[in-house]
Amino acid sequence: MRRPDGPAKVHGRFRYVGDLQVPGMLHARTLRSPHPRARIRHLDTAAARRVPGVAVLVTAADVPGLATYGLIVADQPVFGGVRGEVRYAGEPVAAVAAVDARAARHALAAIEVDYEPLPPVTDPRRALAADTPTLHPNGNLFREIDIRHGEDGVHGPVVVEDDYAIGMQDQAFLAPEAAVAIPAADGGIDLLVATQWLHSDREQIAACLALPEQLVRLTLAGVGGAFGGREDITVQIHAALLARAAGAPVRIAYDRVESFLGHPHRHPARMRLRHTATHDGELVSVTARVLLDGGAYASSSPAVLANAITHAAGPYRVPHARLHGLVVRTNNPPCGAMRGFGVPQVTIGHEAQMDRLADALGLDPVGLRVRNALQPGDVLPTGQVLGGPLPARELITLVAARPLPPPAKHDPTGLSLPGGLPAMAEPSRVRRGIGYALAYKNLLFSEGVDDASTARVRLALAADGTPHAQVHSACAEVGQGFVTIAAQIARTELGIDQIELLPADTAVASAGSTSASRQTWMSGGAVRGACAAVVDRLLARVARAAGLPGPVVETARRSLTITGGQIVGAEVGLRMSVADALAMGPVEAEYTFHHRRTTALGAAGQGDPHVAFAAAAHRAVVDVDLDLGLVRVVSMALAQDCGTVLNPLALRGQVEGGTAQGLGLAVMEELVTDAGRVVNPTFHDYLIPTAADVPDLDFVAVTEPQPDAPYGVKGVGEAPTCTATPAIIAAIRAAVGRDLRRVPVRPHHLVGPPDADPPDADAASGGPFGEGPS
Amino acid sequence: MSGSEAGSNAGPEPPRPLGAEAEAEAEAAAEAGGLALYRLNVDGFLRTVSGAWLGDSLLTVLRDRLGVTAVKDACEQGRCGACSVLIDGRLAASCTVLAADADGTRVVTVAGLGASGLARAIQARFLSEGAVQCGFCTPGFVVAVTELLTRRPDADDQEIREALAGNLCRCTGYGRIVAAIRAVQQERGILPIGGEDDVEWHP
Ligand code: FES
Ligand code: FES
Secondary structure (H helix, E strand, O other): OOOOOHHHHHOOOOOEHHHOOOOOOEEEEEEEOOOOOEEEEEEEOHHHHOOOOEEEEEOHHHOOOOOEEOOOOOOEEOOOOEOOEEOOOOOEEEEEEEOOHHHHHHHHHHOEEEEEEOOOOOOHHHOOOOOOOOOOOOOOEEEEEEEEEOOOOOOOOEEEEEEEEEOOOOOOOOOOOEEEEEEOOOOOEEEEEOOOOHHHHHHHHHHHHOOOHHHEEEEEOEOOOOOOOOOOOOOHHHHHHHHHHHOOOEEEEOOHHHHHHHOOEOOOEEEEEEEEEOOOOOEEEEEEEEEEEOOOOOOOHHHHHHHHHHOOOOOEOOOEEEEEEEEEOOOOOOEOOOOOOOHHHHHHHHHHHHHHHHHHHOOOHHHHHHHHEOOOOOEOOOOOEOOOOOOHHHHHHHHHOOOOOOOOOOOOOOOOOOOOHHHOOOHHHEEEEEEEEEEEEEEOOOOOOOOOEEEEEEEEEOOOOOEEEEEEEOOOOOOOOHHHHHHHHHHHHHOOOOEEEOOOEOOOOOOOOOOOOOHHHHHHHHHHHHHHHHHHHHHHHHHHHOOOOHHHHHOHHHHOEEEOOEEEEOOOOEEEEHHHHHHOOOEEEEEEEOOOOOOOOOHHHOOOOOOEEEEEEEEEEEEEEOOOOOEEEEEEEEEEEOEOOOOHHHHHHHHHHHHHHHHHHHHOOOOOEEOOEEOOOOOOOOOOOOOOOOOOEEEEEEOOOOOOOHHHEOOOOOHHHHHHHHHHHHHHHHHHOOOOOEEOOOHHHHHOOOOOOOOOOOOOOOOOOOOOOO | OOOOOHHHOOOOOOOOOOOHHHHHHHHHHHHHHOOOEEEEEEOOEEEEEEOOOOOOEHHHHHHHHOOOOOOOOOOOOOOOOOOEEEEOOEEEEHHHOEHHHHOOOEEEOHHHOOOOHHHHHHHHHHHHOOOOOOOOOHHHHHHHHHHHHHHOOOOOHHHHHHHOOOOOOOOOOOHHHHHHHHHHHHHOOOOOOOOOOOOEEEO
């Protein structure tokens, strides 16, 4: 089964949101604050409004409804306002719609903003200090979680402890943000958007526009990647405001620089981890302090922290744990969802610790992991009992047994050496290293949230008399392949070939977010349930029409089956084509899928917060040029806990893509800020892996079905992103013999003075976490 | 699947390249106003460009003036390859070329590669090997791979990866893209069949 949208994509005919044209459409651009923290004394738009071609200009004064929005807490202003503060460099201040983009840009340049710059708070360790100003009426603390598990003060005789720091990664999806907003005759608005969650967008847009939700209609336009970066609102409210003000359609679009500034990123993290074990390698306790920099606004920070801290001890049995996490507000760019959602950061930490511990114990790193790996029935630090399959032991064992790549060969082209052709390494100065990482990652939304998904299915006769099904789900296809899976499920359940996926829009109930590895399970479950309901209704109708007795009609599925377009009931002596059954009229059903109930974290961080988990193990092999500090990732092997596999090709694409993003975080990707300003918001300076950087993936899929998921599926996109980074860092450590506590690893960490750039280097307040509330 | 290609992607209406009439009008207006005026041969069609700035990139003119949205814009800095086209058969990032400089050349986008059997084979293999996810990089990759396999039909793995390092893909991790290229080479008898190691399954 191949992607239904594939042919249009390979021919360049698939329309992404930035490709859309609507007659009479205006073009919009956004003005952003250059200051990470400033008061706006005065905003003068008169000259900008007079720029030829300008149709409308909107600022905070033009927001009719709620002035703020947000995924969890509405704390982010639609526009930084007069007499209000702007809280990060890049915060929108105004938006202009004009006849073309050039006129809109000229108008932005003509807007006069009188900023009174204020000293920004950019060190998250200072965010909660007594002398730090409160940056927002909601305060500087987004969330604190303190998990206490087992007994306080029980530790093993072997102790490893260290600090780790992880930089800010960007989703860097390839198609920059854009949206088209079209004012409607009924006073409402229609939006074509590239988003991960149509209904959340709608709720936030409607609140800011002071419109009832049914007057705000969203349709998913072509999405060019997401990875968490489209879960938050960016262009949507601005486009809607402009279109309503202009009474004309508006397309708003970001360029790459704006895209880097416009959406929340992966949280930079600092952590101190202390692991203790017995002399024979049994973990006794883990103590973790994790500090996430949430940036200026909440976005999904509270949920990201819960994920980070509940996974901070990794997929290991830990009898005693104290896991304390904070996510704080600063004047850095806002951070939110990115693939892995808090887990990649802590995985980098706990896997470094496991290697340290193996070293201290004189044990093999694989053996230590095997020995301590979680198994179903084990109790997690939250008190949650691990259910479902989690073949963590098997994964790390499998990946360690994969054949190793051949040793570096003499290569006159230099292409296979670190740095490739431009930085040809001296072969005798290249060292090879091997590293491992194991992780687990929760699936679906956690902490008691019922993130249900609804789908509608209609089975009818097409014009040519053949049965034809329409599947309607608001699930956002962002590239991951839900369209393929949905069609595959409908075809299987309905037993017919003609499946049409209606555009994802808000005319059907929410499918929840395309995130948290949840859509195959949740919206796949909804499509399956709706199809099953359609089949039940169709069979009942046939049984009724055939005059079968009432009990048979009510349980028609027991006596009738659909095969090859025929409805057959051998025992009741019935045979009818699906087409004939549909001649009596179409059949339609809607189904809402819920996952099992979880609970919020209560006192001492205890509860049953996560629906289920998936695990992954990577082995990385790297070559390092000891003179230039350049790294080449020679090979990656992955063993992953995949549940039932519905589409092997889509699975492979997800795990390879996830691995590449983890590789990026290991050795190249970081959005660098200087006093709150992003200094590298371009593909020139923010490097993402190319085909020359990513080796072939040696992939082993472990396919134990997840009992409570439709068909036994598990989400697959996130776990490999968590393990790729620490496996590569471990391999580099093995090659160069340095601690490497700062990620991404840069050449100067490998060839400079030892421990250049340590994770606690810029501590202004003594300890690595500054002054905290506890 | 009865869902047409267009049906899988919502939009109010297809992109509207300027009609012949509009082009003639624009031409007249440009001549009258003394604005930049030139013709571009895009995918075999002669298109008149008027009113564009002489400083406009080929990418801007293709997308914004001529409605050629098969060429994608992801960086405008020559760093991502989403805007890849062939100019007289040579691979170029259209965001780094002045449109006016392309006057007198043959510009080919993914939409104009159709006649080439090689491009068709590449497109088919991108689909069958799973090289397409969000697809935003795909038009650029198809152009770049067509150029590569025309120039170096037997490029080996490393050469392929180096040659495509100017085209970014954020979704696939490149594995399936390289697999698609190897499959094209196999199909054309350039590579022995069966080199690909596949996934191992542990039920
Ligand atoms: S848009 Fe031209 S290379 Fe990125
Ligand atoms: S498929 Fe999404 S960027 Fe390549």
